[in-house]
Amino acid sequence: xxxxxxxxxxxxxxxxxxxxxxxxxxxxxxxxxxxxxxxxxxxxxxxxxxxxxxxxxxxxxxxxxxxxxxxxxxxxxxxxxxxxxxxxxxxxxxxxxxxxxxxxxxxxxxxxxxxxxxxxxxxxxxxxxxxxxxxxxxxxxxxxxxxxxxxxxxxxxxxxxxxxxxxxxxxxxxxx
Amino acid sequence: xxxxxxxxxxxxxxxxxxxxxxxxxxxxxxxxxxxxxxxxxxxxxxxxxxxxxxxxxxxxxxxxxxxxxxxxxxxxxxxxxxxxxxxxxxxxxxxxxxxxxxxxxxxxxxxxxxxxxxxxxxxxxxxxxxxxxxxxxxxxxxxxxxxxxxxxxxxxxxxxxxxxxxxxxxxxxxxxxxxxxxxxxxxxxxxxxxxxxxxxxxxxxxxxxxxxxxxxxxxxxxxxxxxxxxxxxxxxxxxxxxxxxxxxxxxxxxxxxxxxxxxxxxxxxxxxxxxxxxxxxxxxxxxxxxxxxxxxxxxxxxxxxxxxxxxxxxxxxxxxxxxxxxxxxxxxxxxxxxxxxxxxxxxxxxxxxxxxxxxxxxxxxxxxxxxxxxxxxxxxxxxxxxxxxxxxxxxxxxxxxxxxxxxxxxxxxxxxxxxxxxxxxxxxxxxxxxxxxxxxxxxxxxxxxxxxxxxxxxxxxxxxxxxxxxxxxxxxxxxxxxxxxxxxxxxxxxxxxxxxxxxxxxxxxxxxxxxxxxxxxxxxxxxxxxxxxxxxxxxxxxxxxxxxxxxxxxxxxxxxxxxxxxxxxxxxxxxxxxxxxxxxxxxxxxxxxxxxxxxxxxxxxxxxxxxxxxxxxxxxxxxxxxxxxxxxxxxxxxxxxx
Amino acid sequence: xxxxxxxxxxxxxxxxxxxxxxxxxxxxxxxxxxxxxxxxxxxxxxxxxxxxxxxxxxxxxxxxxxxxxxxxxxxxxxxxxxxxxxxxxxxxxxxxxxxxxxxxxxxxxxxxxxxxxxxxxxxxxxxxxxxxxxxxxx
Numbered sequence: 001x002x003x004x005x006x007x008x009x010x011x012x013x014x015x016x017x018x019x020x021x022x023x024x025x026x027x028x029x030x031x032x033x034x035x036x037x038x039x040x041x042x043x044x045x046x047x048x049x050x051x052x053x054x055x056x057x058x059x060x061x062x063x064x065x066x067x068x069x070x071x072x073x074x075x076x077x078x079x080x081x082x083x084x085x086x087x088x089x090x091x092x093x094x095x096x097x098x099x100x101x102x103x104x105x106x107x108x109x110x111x112x113x114x115x116x117x118x119x120x121x122x123x124x125x126x127x128x129x130x131x132x133x134x135x136x137x138x139x140x141x142x143x144x145x146x147x148x149x150x151x152x153x154x155x156x157x158x159x160x161x162x163x164x165x166x167x168x169x170x171x172x173x174x175x176x
Numbered sequence: 177x178x179x180x181x182x183x184x185x186x187x188x189x190x191x192x193x194x195x196x197x198x199x200x201x202x203x204x205x206x207x208x209x210x211x212x213x214x215x216x217x218x219x220x221x222x223x224x225x226x227x228x229x230x231x232x233x234x235x236x237x238x239x240x241x242x243x244x245x246x247x248x249x250x251x252x253x254x255x256x257x258x259x260x261x262x263x264x265x266x267x268x269x270x271x272x273x274x275x276x277x278x279x280x281x282x283x284x285x286x287x288x289x290x291x292x293x294x295x296x297x298x299x300x301x302x303x304x305x306x307x308x309x310x311x312x313x314x315x316x317x318x319x320x321x322x323x324x325x326x327x328x329x330x331x332x333x334x335x336x337x338x339x340x341x342x343x344x345x346x347x348x349x350x351x352x353x354x355x356x357x358x359x360x361x362x363x364x365x366x367x368x369x370x371x372x373x374x375x376x377x378x379x380x381x382x383x384x385x386x387x388x389x390x391x392x393x394x395x396x397x398x399x400x401x402x403x404x405x406x407x408x409x410x411x412x413x414x415x416x417x418x419x420x421x422x423x424x425x426x427x428x429x430x431x432x433x434x435x436x437x438x439x440x441x442x443x444x445x446x447x448x449x450x451x452x453x454x455x456x457x458x459x460x461x462x463x464x465x466x467x468x469x470x471x472x473x474x475x476x477x478x479x480x481x482x483x484x485x486x487x488x489x490x491x492x493x494x495x496x497x498x499x500x501x502x503x504x505x506x507x508x509x510x511x512x513x514x515x516x517x518x519x520x521x522x523x524x525x526x527x528x529x530x531x532x533x534x535x536x537x538x539x540x541x542x543x544x545x546x547x548x549x550x551x552x553x554x555x556x557x558x559x560x561x562x563x564x565x566x567x568x569x570x571x572x573x574x575x576x577x578x579x580x581x582x583x584x585x586x587x588x589x590x591x592x593x594x595x596x597x598x599x600x601x602x603x604x605x606x607x608x609x610x611x612x613x614x615x616x617x618x619x620x621x622x623x624x625x626x627x628x629x630x631x632x633x634x635x636x637x638x639x640x641x642x643x644x645x646x647x648x649x650x651x652x653x654x655x656x657x658x659x660x661x662x663x664x665x666x667x668x669x670x671x672x673x674x675x676x677x678x679x680x681x682x683x684x685x686x687x688x689x690x691x692x693x694x695x696x697x698x699x700x701x702x703x704x705x706x707x708x709x710x711x712x713x714x715x716x717x718x719x720x721x722x723x724x725x726x727x728x729x730x731x732x733x734x735x736x737x738x739x740x741x742x743x744x745x746x747x748x749x750x751x752x753x754x755x756x757x758x759x760x761x762x763x764x765x766x767x768x769x770x771x772x773x774x775x776x777x778x779x780x781x782x783x784x785x786x787x788x789x790x791x792x793x794x795x796x797x798x799x800x801x802x803x804x805x806x807x808x809x810x811x812x813x814x815x816x817x818x
Numbered sequence: 819x820x821x822x823x824x825x826x827x828x829x830x831x832x833x834x835x836x837x838x839x840x841x842x843x844x845x846x847x848x849x850x851x852x853x854x855x856x857x858x859x860x861x862x863x864x865x866x867x868x869x870x871x872x873x874x875x876x877x878x879x880x881x882x883x884x885x886x887x888x889x890x891x892x893x894x895x896x897x898x899x900x901x902x903x904x905x906x907x908x909x910x911x912x913x914x915x916x917x918x919x920x921x922x923x924x925x926x927x928x929x930x931x932x933x934x935x936x937x938x939x940x941x942x943x944x945x946x947x948x949x950x951x952x953x954x955x956x
Contacts, residue, residue, distance in 0.1 A: 006515055009458060010507040013465070016551075017500060020469070023554035024476055024492045032562065032869045035913045075838055102838035102882065127843050128886040135911030137869035138883070416878035423873055451947060522949045533947045537940040544936040552920075552929050561925045564867045566875070566918025573933040686860070688847050750880070770841045778847070 034135030034143075034154045041069075041149045042133040046123025049100045050109050056097050056123030064147035066174040067095040068167065070119070071131055073103050074111035076139040082158035083115035089164055090118040094171060097121045101131050101139055142167070146174035179249050179328040182237035186278075186328075189230040189285060190318035193311045196223045196288075200308025204301070204376065213300050220307050221292045227314070228289030235269075235282040238327055242269040248334035251275060251327050257340040257744045259716045267351040268341045273475060273491065274327035276354060280471075281317045283355075283362040288314060291366060297387040297810060298370075299379050306373030313365050316498040324494050340744030343717070349409035357402030357429060361467040363395020364432055367439065368464035371457045372506055375513045380453045385446035388460070390806055392443055396436040397799035403429050404792030415750035415765045417780045419680070419788060422567045427550040428470030431543055435463035438539040445532050446520070449593065453520040455536065457510060465503040466543070471495060473550070524595040531588030538581040545574045575629050582636055582674060585667055586643030608646060612639025626682045633678030641671040658805025666798025673791025679784040690774040700781025702728045702762050704735075709766075709775060717742045719751070722766035722775065726755060737766040761785050838882050845892040846885030852896075859892045862901040865918045866891070866908065875918060 036042070041058045048055035061067065070086065072079040086096055098119040100108050108122065125131055134143065137156075144153040144167065152174045155163065203216035241249045242265045245258040255272040256265060264271075270279040288310045295303055321327065370388040374380045406429060411419040420426065439459040442452045476492025523529045549565045556563035590604045615638035619631055626634075644667035648656065687699040696705045707723040719738040726733050735753035742749070755762040760783040767776025850856040863877035868884040876884040876891070894904050908916045920926040 003515055006511040009461075010504065010511055013503055013507050016469075016547075017496070017504075019551055019554055019558075020472065021496060022558055023551075024496065026558070032912055032915055035909070035911055073838065102840050102886075104839055107839065126840065127889065128883065129890070132887065132890055132908075133911065135913075137912065414878070415880070418878050421874070421878070455943075455947070522947055525948050530948065533944050537937075537944045541933065541936045541940050545933050548929065548932050556925050559925050561923075562913050562915035563920055563926065564915055564918050565920055565929070566865065566867070568865050568919035569929070573930075577933070577937075686849070688849050690844075690848060767847060768841065776847050 031156045032137040033156070034137075034141075034151075036135045036151050037154050039151060041145060041151055042130070044123075044130045044133060046099065046125055046130060049103070049122040049124040050105055050112065053117070053119055053122045056099065056121045058149060060097065060121065061145045062147070062149040065095065066144065066146050066152075066171045067097060067120075068171070069134075069143040069145055070096050070098045071101060071134065071136050071139055071141045071143070072098055073101045073139045074107040075103065078158035079140045080111075080115055082140055082160070083118065085159045085161055085164055086118035087116050088161070089159075089167060092164075092168060094168070095120050097123075099123050099125045099130050099134075101125050101128055144170045144174055178237050178240050178244070179246070179330065182234045182241075183326065183328040185230045185234040185237065186318065186322060189227045189234065189281075190315065190322060192223050192227040192230070193314045193318060196220055196227070196311035197308055197315060199223070200304050200311065203304050204308070213304055216304055217300060220304070224292035224307060224310075225289045228285040231282050231285035235278055238275060238278055239266055239269045241328075242266065245338070246334075247336070247338055248330050248332070250329045250331045253331055253335050253338045255338065255341055257338040257716065259744075260341065260346070261715050263348070263351055264341055264346045268345075270354050271341055271345045271350055274321070274325045276358075277317065277321055277325055278327050279355060280358050280362070281314060281321065283358050284310075284314050284317065284365060287362050287366050291369075291391075295387065296814065297383065298373075299377070299383065302370075302373045302377045302379045302384065304373075305376040306369045309369035309372040310366065313369065313502060316501065320494050320498065324490055337744070340716075340742070342745070343740065343742040343747050343749050346716075346742075347409065347413060349405065349413070353402060353405045353409055356398045356405065360395045360397075360399030360402055360436070361432065361471070363391055363398060364436060364460075364463045364467050366391045367395065367436075367460045368502075368506070371460035372509065375457060375506075375509050375517075378513060378517055380446075380457060380517050382447050382450050385443045385456065386806075386810065389440075389443050389447060390803055390810075392436060392440050392460075393799055393803045393806065396433070396440050397796050397803065399429075399433045399436055400792060400796045400799060403433055404789050404796070407792075408789045412752050412754055412763075413749075415752050415778070417684075417686075417752075417763050417778075417782065419785070422549075422565075422570045424550050425474050427546050428473045431466040431546055431550075432463055432470055434539055434543040434546065435459060435466045438536045438543070439463050441532050441539075442536050445529050449521055449523070449529050451520040451523060451529060452533070452536070453517055454510075454514045457514065459536075459540075461503065461506045461510065462543075464506075465499065466547075468495065468499045468503065469547075472499060526591065526596050526598055526601060528588060528591045528593045528596075531584060531591055535581065535584055535588060538577055538584065542574050542577055542581070545577070546570065549573070571629060579629070579632055579636055582640055582670060585670060586636075586640035589647045589663065589667065590643065604646070605643060608639045608643035611642045612636060615639065623682070630678040630682035633674050634682065637671045637675035637678060641668060641675070644668045644671055658808065659802040660805075662798045662800070662802025662805055664798070665801060666795045669791045669794030669796075669798055671791070672787050672794055673789075676784055676787025676789075676791060680782050680788065683783045684785075685781040687777075687779040689777050689779075690770050690772075691777050692774050697777065697779060699762070699779040700760075700783070702726050702779075702781060704762075704764065704777070704779055706775055706777065712738065714740070716744065720766070722764075722777070724753065724764055724777075726762055726764070728757075735762070735764050737764045739766055739768075756786060759783055842882065842885035843889035845889040845896075847888070850892050850896050855895050856892075858901055859895040862895070862904060863888055863891055866905070867916050867918055869912055869916060 041061055043058050045057040046055050090096060096118050100122055140158055142155040142159055143151050146152050153170050155167065159167065199216055199220055203213055242252055242256055245252060245256060247253045251272060251274055256268050270276045291310060292307060367388055374384050407419050442456045442459055445452045446456045472492060472495040475495055523533065549569055552565050553563045586608055587605050591601055612635050616635035619626060619634055645664055647660065647664055685700040687697055689697050691697055691706050693706050693708055696703050705725045707725055709720055709722050712719045712721045717740045719740040721736050721738045724735040724737065726735055733755055735755055737753040738751040740749045740751055750765050752763055752765045760781060763780040763782060765778040767778060769775050850859060860877065864875050866876045866887065868874050868876045868879040868881055870883045871879050871881050876887045891904060905917055914921055920929060922930060
């Protein structure tokens with residue numbers, strides 16, 4: 001009995017090792033995921049950001065048509081990187097609405113002029129209120145919303161070319 | 177050529193470490209051989225010394241390439257820049273992964289040489305085993321440096337200038353905070369080697385404890401200084417007035433300290449009363465594993481975010497492998513050998529050693545809480561939950577136990593060794609206890625609404641401050657041994673530090689405002705006015721500097737907080753400006769300007785906050801006196817024998 | 819080096835290159851007029867984790883998003899919401915990650931019970947160091 005107990009420290013150390021090693025070798029996920037996926041979009045109404053695109057309200061997302069909600073900012077570098085891929089999605093007939101976070105109309109206009117405008121509507125989220133309500137932890141993020149205002153999926157970080165088919169598929173699934 | 181010289185010195189040092197390990201193994205394994213223990217010692221002493229000299233040389237050469245700004249050395253190009261004050265070029269040598277690991281082995285080499293040169297108490301065979309263990313540890317770190325983190329690697333072609341040292345590290349704190357912590361870690365590794373040596377020769381007893389004690393004490397002093405300095409550095413550098421965040425990296429430095437504190441007390445029990453034999457060995461192993469795990473947590477970045485570190489799993493894996501070899505090996509040895517070591521003495525519950533056993537119990541529990549709390553997010557992630565464990569958890573679990581521990585610290589030294597009478601013991605703690613109760617009542621009446629932990633902390637600090645000097649009452653102060661003074665001062669330091677922590681959290685005053693120039697703002701007893709904002713230029717930064725007039729009563733002083741902009745690498749830091757007075761600190765930070773032209777100011781009045789670090793300094797001074805006292809007594813005892 | 823690494827970590831958290839041109843919301847860095855409410859907000863902010871810095875509470879971060887979260891906490895407290903409700907609102911959005919105070923659940927139960935378990939195990943180990951009292955003596 002006593003002899004066995006002497007091995008307990010080594011056992012405890014093995015456990016400690018397992019924990020630490022799993023932390024080291026498991027492909028670790030440092031992203032903070034929104035818990036809103038699967039839930040209804042929070043209620044909001046945002047004024048328009050630029051003259052040529054209307055503002056954005058949560059009621060827009062209950063018209064039966066699945067669409068993307070892109071959270072972006074003109075000051076964010078990955079947002080510039082993802083713009084061609086959003087344009088590609090637009091070409092596929094996807095309707096993308098946007099929440100511009102902590103931005104100025106002028107900067108957003110410049111941004112759209114430089115990189116193209118994939119958005120149907122752009123809401124001005126000056127105080128990050130909608131961003132926080134979405135559980136978004138940064139820009140850019142893209143949410144797939146089904147036709148009934150429910151969040152189906154969250155894509156964290158810039159949309160890469162290889163993400164486009166997956167987003168299209170998610171939209172199709174949300175519609176069917 | 178300097179860099180190549182450094183690399184060569186490292187290789188030679190590694191070869192000598194290997195030789196030292198082999199010689200130790202040979203001397204211990206074969207009983208009938210030409211090489212006896214005495215011959216072995218005669219051979220190993222110079223080897224250990226030359227190894228120490230070589231590795232110090234390597235470190236000096238690395239500093240030389242940093243001072244020269246030799247951009248063809250990869251490390252310099254990545255972490256330094258030509259336009260940087262000299263002190264940060266020198267300190268920059270260890271302000272990065274490879275350099276800090278080299279500093280680690282440098283101190284390890286020095287410690288090995290010191291053991292070989294000065295250790296006279298230990299039984300010869302155990303000393304040989306200890307030096308062998310020490311060589312094994314050094315060898316692992318040499319391998320780490322040479323195979324995966326070569327600090328002397330070259331770049332071809334060299335860039336015109338380096339990428340610069342992280343601006344937050346460009347602070348005098350960098351010059352001595354890492355070296356002190358490493359001195360502590362390495363001291364712990366010596367204690368570990370002693371424990372392994374003693375397990376190999378089954379020589380665990382008071383003589384072994386007396387030999388190990390100075391090393392544990394020295395390590396503990398440096399860990400104390402390292403944590404205290406690190407806490408103050410973060411306090412003034414991060415610009416939010418916080419001095420402890422329960423951040424994984426801080427916990428990584430706290431855990432070895434907790435283990436070393438427990439070890440320090442258990443080794444005293446072993447030396448004085450020949451008890452806690454297996455436990456002391458175990459603690460030495462635990463303390464070293466905590467410093468290895470601490471190094472691992474920081475180096476691998478598993479507990480921080482992708483945004484923070486370029487995580488290098490290879491490095492993490494290497495440290496982990498070393499951890500498994502050393503700690504796994506030592507614990508296996510423990511399981512095999514401890515059963516064969518004679519049981520130590522057992523104790524009466526009401527006695528000094530009884531209190532020390534409880535001290536060890538509580539320290540170990542706190543250590544366990546910090547360790548598991550720090551690592552728990554990894555466990556939770558395995559179950560698919562993202563979790564944060566922060567100060568609410570640690571405060572509510574480790575907090576009460578720490579308070580109980582401090583209370584015990586007041587009582588323990590007032591108990592007699594061997595066996596004490598309950599009634600007599602109570603009589604001795606009556607006065608400190610009364611002081612604590614009076615303080616508690618006074619606080620409840622004068623400052624109602626303080627949270628429970630700071631309230632108890634302040635009352636306890638008052639009582640324990642009295643209790644900690646009580647062992648000197650009625651003693652002939654001239655004949656009281658130095659180490660008793662050491663203990664009294666260190667314990668007093670804990671009470672002082674606790675008072676600072678509790679006072680800061682109970683009475684902290686905060687003012688966050690957007691202010692116009694000339695508009696007076698109030699915080700605690702101070703009125704602070706922003707007189708103006710001006711540009712300032714440093715060697716490698718430019719800044720906007722706020723000119724603040726702070727007045728209290730009739731007197732006023734000027735404070736100059738800055739927002740600094742560094743160009744290599746591009747980054748902004750807030751340099752707080754702090755006014756230290758007898759009863760606390762006024763802490764000021766200048767923020768940004770808003771649309772209306774007002775400046776953001778963050779002002780704090782922190783009553784008696786300096787006691788936190790003053791207490792830390794007292795603890796270290798107490799440790800140093802204790803060490804001096806022990807060394808003197810050992811020398812006298814040896815002379816007496818001779 | 820530990821502390822140095824911590825500092826390095828905290829710095830990268832505040833993105834230096836790309837950041838919003840807008841100043842932080844008023845309540846991000848100014849206090850509520852009611853000291854009781856401010857104390858409540860302060861205590862709550864210290865237990866909420868900044869989701870972009872990952873190593874700091876929102877009460878002690880220079881990141882813009884932390885400032886926006888501070889402003890939100892103060893607004894809600896001023897509007898009469900209880901800290902408990904605000905924490906729940908955030909956990910509903912960001913998960914347990916956002917709270918430094920791990921909420922009780924099947925996953926966190928071992929964590930919260932662990933201190934007690936350690937005390938019991940420790941006491942059991944320490945018992946071996948004490949002399950057994952013979953009956954009639956104690």
